[in-house]
Amino acid sequence: MKTGFSSKADRKLLKVCGATTKADVELLASSGADLVGLWHGVADGPSEVSVEQVTTLAEAARATGRLEPTLVTFLSDVEVLRQIVERTGIQWIQLHAYQMPAMIRALRQAVSHELTIVKVLHLKNGKCLERPLIKAYENAGVDVFLLDVVTADGQIGSTGQRLQADDVADLVPSFNRPFLLAGGISAHNSADYATVAGHPQFRGIDVDTGARNHFGRFERKNITDISRGWRTARYVEVA
Numbered sequence: 001m002k003t004g005f006s007s008k009a010d011r012k013l014l015k016v017c018g019a020t021t022k023a024d025v026e027l028l029a030s031s032g033a034d035l036v037g038l039w040h041g042v043a044d045g046p047s048e049v050s051v052e053q054v055t056t057l058a059e060a061a062r063a064t065g066r067l068e069p070t071l072v073t074f075l076s077d078v079e080v081l082r083q084i085v086e087r088t089g090i091q092w093i094q095l096h097a098y099q100m101p102a103m104i105r106a107l108r109q110a111v112s113h114e115l116t117i118v119k120v121l122h123l124k125n126g127k128c129l130e131r132p133l134i135k136a137y138e139n140a141g142v143d144v145f146l147l148d149v150v151t152a153d154g155q156i157g158s159t160g161q162r163l164q165a166d167d168v169a170d171l172v173p174s175f176n177r178p179f180l181l182a183g184g185i186s187a188h189n190s191a192d193y194a195t196v197a198g199h200p201q202f203r204g205i206d207v208d209t210g211a212r213n214h215f216g217r218f219e220r221k222n223i224t225d226i227s228r229g230w231r232t233a234r235y236v237e238v239a
């Protein structure tokens with residue numbers, strides 16, 4: 001199993017989602033983020049970028065020496081994803097839709113370089129929709145689970161809505177992989193997740209809404225405050 005950043009597993013990761021420009025990437029790198037999410041194949045996503053842009057932004061992220069690019073996608077066509085991953089050199093992929101275990105197994109087998117596969121587990125009203133599939137996901141090659149909200153009307157991704165810590169604590173014993181926490185993460189709610197953040201499988205946080213200002217743009221102070229509030233890997237740099 002490859003989880004990336006493995007030599008620093010005790011250091012918690014801060015992933016920020018939805019960069020669309022080099023300026024975004026550089027702002028995230030200098031604000032304490034460890035991973036940057038690049039959306040491709042997210043229907044109607046406001047931060048959707050082309051494969052060419054993923055390539056350029058991934059290079060820009062790596063060039064900072066501090067940011068790992070992550071492809072965030074709803075796509076499930078293995079050959080399409082293989083081509084994107086190999087063309088862009090992406091080493092982290094976040095499957096944020098309802099992709100199935102067989103697809104993940106096929107992706108793992110198709111990609112020739114190291115790839116950390118992050119699979120989202122969606123919680124609706126506190127219950128994980130994919131719970132019956134978790135063991136199959138692990139057997140298929142998922143490296144990291146990402147726990148996020150699905151809203152009452154079915155919205156997934158960038159909901160700004162929070163998970164209950166008790167629901168997370170109930171779900172984590174059902175898998176053996178590390179996990180990232182998402183859903184309405186801000187600088188001010190780390191204390192509500194103290195038990196979650198202290199869990200040995202907790203690997204870090206993933207943020208979209210809380211990283212942005214009222215205009216929908218990344219706000220440096222929000223990101224540095226989140227890094228400090230959650231004590232993520234680079235918080236000392238931005239303190």
Ligand SMILES: O=C(O)c1ccccc1N[C@@H]1O[C@H](COP(=O)(O)O)[C@@H](O)[C@H]1O
Binds near residue numbers: 157209
């Ligand atoms: O941010 C989005 O719009 C998005 C679209 C499609 C897939 C994933 C997306 N973002 C993910 O949403 C959560 C964070 O949401 P928030 O902080 O509650 O707004 C995180 O997992 C992002 O990767």
